[in-house]
Amino acid sequence: MRLTKNIWVLFLIIITGAGWVGIDNRYFKPTPVKFQVPKGWPQPVYDFSKNPLTEEGILLGRKIFYDGRLSKDGDFSCGSCHQQFGAFNTYDHPLSHGFNNSLTTRNAPGLFNLAWQKEFMWDGGINHLDLQPLAPITAENEMAETIENVVNKLRSDKEYRKLFKAAFGDELINTQRVGRALSQFLLQLVSSNSKYDKVMRGEASFILPEQLGYEIFKKKCASCHSEPLFTDYSYRNTGIPIDPVLNDLGRMKITGNSSDSLKFRVPSLRNVALTFPYGHDGRFFSLISVFDHYRKNMVPNAVTDPLLKNRLPLSNFEVGQLTAFLYTLTDSVFIKDPRFAAPGAGNNGKPPRDIHP
Amino acid sequence: MRTPAALLYMILLIAVTTGFTAAGKPHLPQKKITLFFHHKLGNEELVLSSPVKNILGETITVEKFKYYVSNFSVTDTRGNTVVLPVQYFLVDEANSLSKTIILTVPDISISSIGFLLGVDSTRNVSGVQTGALDPSNGMFWTWNTGYIMAKLEGSSDASASAGHRFTFDIGGFRNGINAARMIHLDTSGTGKQEQIHITADLNRWFKGSSEIRIAETPVCHNSGALAMKIADNYSHLFSINP
Numbered sequence: 001m002r003l004t005k006n007i008w009v010l011f012l013i014i015i016t017g018a019g020w021v022g023i024d025n026r027y028f029k030p031t032p033v034k035f036q037v038p039k040g041w042p043q044p045v046y047d048f049s050k051n052p053l054t055e056e057g058i059l060l061g062r063k064i065f066y067d068g069r070l071s072k073d074g075d076f077s078c079g080s081c082h083q084q085f086g087a088f089n090t091y092d093h094p095l096s097h098g099f100n101n102s103l104t105t106r107n108a109p110g111l112f113n114l115a116w117q118k119e120f121m122w123d124g125g126i127n128h129l130d131l132q133p134l135a136p137i138t139a140e141n142e143m144a145e146t147i148e149n150v151v152n153k154l155r156s157d158k159e160y161r162k163l164f165k166a167a168f169g170d171e172l173i174n175t176q177r178v179g180r181a182l183s184q185f186l187l188q189l190v191s192s193n194s195k196y197d198k199v200m201r202g203e204a205s206f207i208l209p210e211q212l213g214y215e216i217f218k219k220k221c222a223s224c225h226s227e228p229l230f231t232d233y234s235y236r237n238t239g240i241p242i243d244p245v246l247n248d249l250g251r252m253k254i255t256g257n258s259s260d261s262l263k264f265r266v267p268s269l270r271n272v273a274l275t276f277p278y279g280h281d282g283r284f285f286s287l288i289s290v291f292d293h294y295r296k297n298m299v300p301n302a303v304t305d306p307l308l309k310n311r312l313p314l315s316n317f318e319v320g321q322l323t324a325f326l327y328t329l330t331d332s333v334f335i336k337d338p339r340f341a342a343p344g345a346g347n348n349g350k351p352p353r354d355i356h357p
Numbered sequence: 358m359r360t361p362a363a364l365l366y367m368i369l370l371i372a373v374t375t376g377f378t379a380a381g382k383p384h385l386p387q388k389k390i391t392l393f394f395h396h397k398l399g400n401e402e403l404v405l406s407s408p409v410k411n412i413l414g415e416t417i418t419v420e421k422f423k424y425y426v427s428n429f430s431v432t433d434t435r436g437n438t439v440v441l442p443v444q445y446f447l448v449d450e451a452n453s454l455s456k457t458i459i460l461t462v463p464d465i466s467i468s469s470i471g472f473l474l475g476v477d478s479t480r481n482v483s484g485v486q487t488g489a490l491d492p493s494n495g496m497f498w499t500w501n502t503g504y505i506m507a508k509l510e511g512s513s514d515a516s517a518s519a520g521h522r523f524t525f526d527i528g529g530f531r532n533g534i535n536a537a538r539m540i541h542l543d544t545s546g547t548g549k550q551e552q553i554h555i556t557a558d559l560n561r562w563f564k565g566s567s568e569i570r571i572a573e574t575p576v577c578h579n580s581g582a583l584a585m586k587i588a589d590n591y592s593h594l595f596s597i598n599p
Contacts, residue, residue: 050484125501130484134492134499147493175493179485254501256534256581 028169030054035115038192039201041228044115046129046187051180053187056167061185063163064178066342069153070133071143072099078136078182079342081108085335087271088112088189094282099144105246107282109267110275112191112334116229122264122280124235125254129186130179147175154178189340191270192228195328200228206328213325216318223307224266230329235263236305239298246281259303273330287326291319385463388551390431392470394448394456395556395598396422403559405450412560415515415571417523422559423449424507424591425489425496426458428473433465434545445476447489447496468545470553474591475506475537481530503528503580506536507591509562516575523571525562527587529580536584538592546599554598565590 033053037043051057064070066079081096081104082088088111090096095103106122120126126135136142137150154160154173161171168177198204206214217225226232235251240262242248251260264280278284284293294312298304314322334340396403398411408418427445432438441460449455480486481503496505505528512521529536544553563569566589577583 121500126499127482127502128484131492131499131502134485134497134502138499146495151493174487175491176485176487255531256579 030056030167033058035187036190038190038197038228041192042116045118046115046183051130051183053184054167056163057181057184058188060160060163060167061181061183062340063160063343064154064182065185070137070145070150072145072149075099076143078133081136081142082111084337084340085274086110087191087274087331087335089275091274092276094277094285096142098142099140102141104139104141105248106280107277110271111186112189112270112331113229113268114189115187117233119233119265122267123251123254124265129183130176132186133179133182134175151175151178189334191331191334193333194270194331196325197228197331199328207324209321209324210328213321213323216322217325220312220314220318221269221322224305225269230269231266233265235260235265236308237261237263237301237303238293238308239300239304239311240264240279240293241299243281243283248281250280261303263303269326270329271331271334273327274335287323288319291322385465387461388464390460390462390467390551390553392458392460393552393554394458395554396450396456396559397556398559403450412564413568413570415513415563417511417513417515417571419450419509419511419559421451421508421510423447423451423455423496424474425476425504426472426474427476429460430471431462431465431467432469432471434468437465438471439463439465443477445480445486445489447494467550469541469543471539471541473537474540474594476504476530477537478530478535480504498526498528501580503530506538506588509559513571513575515570515572517572518575523575525569525577525587527577527584527591529584531580534580534585536580536588538588540592540595542595542597544597547597548599556596556598557594558596559594561593562587562591565593 031054033055035044035048035053064078065082066077068074068077068080070077076098081090081098083091085091090108094107095105096108098104109122114120114129117129118127120129120132121135126132134147137145137147151173154164160173164173164177164181165171167181195204195206195210199206224232224234224236237250242262249261251263251265252258254260267278272278272287276284276286278287278290279293284290291314294308295314296311298308298311300309300311398409401409403409403419403422405419405422408416410416425445425447428443429441430438431441439462441462444460446458447455448458476490480490485492490504492499496508497503498505505526507525507527509523509525511523513523514521516523518524527536542555544550547553567586569587569590574583577587
């Protein structure tokens with residue numbers, strides 16, 4: 001009888017103890033956010049299980065994205081080079097401005113639909129979205145900071161400690177959490193509300209030139225710029241001649257294989273009307289100069305993509321229709337979405353008159 | 358009636374307690390071993406910022422020497438190998454604490470230890486890591502993401518690069534250009550099993566499978582052929598002090 005009683009007491013102690021462990025976690029309750037996959041799109045490649053989306057995490061990521069303290073002199077936030085009115089490219093700039101009047105060596109692409117992307121940068125050198133921020137933070141011609149300093153700056157800010165606690169459960173601030181918070185924000189940047197999308201959903205219809213352009217596109221472009229993301233994320237040599245100043249060999253820099261010489265990732269063409277200038281180094285000022293590259297100016301060589309060995313013949317008529325189609329890829333909801341704007345800033349989706357930092 | 362009830366609770370209690378131990382610890386008794394890393398150039402103790410001649414006759418002043426060690430295993434006298442839970446350590450000449458590593462191992466008679474000099478490819482493709490692998494430790498390439506497995510930097514009159522610097526940042530995890538190296542060291546000759554002294558002789562960095570002359574290649578910043586050559590050299594870096 002006494003034994004039974006003792007065991008009961010022990011049992012109760014264990015149960016209450018276990019209960020406390022549970023309660024401790026219950027204080028931390030961020031609001032989960034479900035990632036919406038647009039209808040008909042493939043599953044994203046980002047592993048959300050390692051970094052579950054929460055309202056608090058996204059809010060924190062957005063604050064960091066627009067915080068100039070990530071750079072050495074405080075002038076350059078992620079948002080200074082990735083501008084919402086340009087679908088998060090550097091609007092109207094072949095190359096972007098960085099620390100101490102420097103320039104980047106590549107064109108800043110628009111940022112959207114990153115959840116479907118496995119590798120980042122024009123050469124695919126970055127193999128995880130969480131790692132992406134480390135490159136601009138440490139690059140001398142971008143933010144020119146050290147990771148350590150950035151983390152320390154955030155740690156010393158009471159507001160950030162509060163936000164990290166809300167997002168991750170405690171005040172610890174480290175590289176991993178900065179990367180994850182930024183990813184949570186970047187993953188929200190889904191662009192799927194262009195006229196093209198509405199036509200595909202049966203909510204709108206193409207006018208004739210757009211329809212004709214779409215047909216030409218499916219024949220001549222879609223093997224690389226494949227729907228619905230308008231890229232297959234492969235690396236291709238489009239016969240783009242090397243720029244003797246930048247001397248950028250593209251994918252070969254990453255793999256060391258000469259067969260990857262001058263290969264660059266196929267860029268998405270969503271929002272392409274906004275993301276000029278074009279090409280990995282911004283050498284093409286307009287869509288017309290891209291078309292002229294494909295039909296006249298490209299210099300095919302041994303590693304040029306087989307699809308482009310004989311260049312890509314396009315008549316003026318086709319160029320006109322293709323242009324009409326490409327303009328249907330602009331997502332004006334996306335570029336005005338207040339959830340993506342700088343905290344507290346108004347946003348009308350229009351570029352300001354003078355956009356130089 | 359009473360006895361069976363008591364018995365039932367007894368069984369429950371035993372189940373719960375053994376359940377806890379099973380989840381918390383492996384069955385073998387454990388012990389701790391301590392690894393001490395010593396950095397040398399031939400017979401000379403390595404001293405940062407002080408010039409010394411290497412095996413190829415080039416005078417070098419080392420400013421930084423650090424490397425990752427991970428994926429430890431121990432092998433007993435009968436040849437059974439136990440792979441330890443994966444841990445990562447950054448050994449840094451500038452931080453004497455980092456040169457002592459304590460491992461929890463099964464209580465077996467150890468005749469050799471194995472570890473990876475570097476970081477396995479899994480950790481190179483899994484996002485931002487913490488602790489020793491935190492990219493803020495400066496052992497990470499951000500533009501071609503991946504870990505620097507080992508870093509040797511300093512200056513030498515033999516170097517024709519700016520400031521007579523030499524910079525060997527050795528990394529790369531992709532197939533064919535993976536710069537991590539498996540190291541196996543026979544510890545059977547050491548007196549005390551629980552204290553293993555390991556010497557890294559930098560002469561072997563310069564002369565191992567091949568010769569690395571600062572006069573010819575003062576800089577390695579990339580994965581690829583040169584990094585692989587140096588990695589092959591540093592696969593011979595370590596030996597056990599009896």
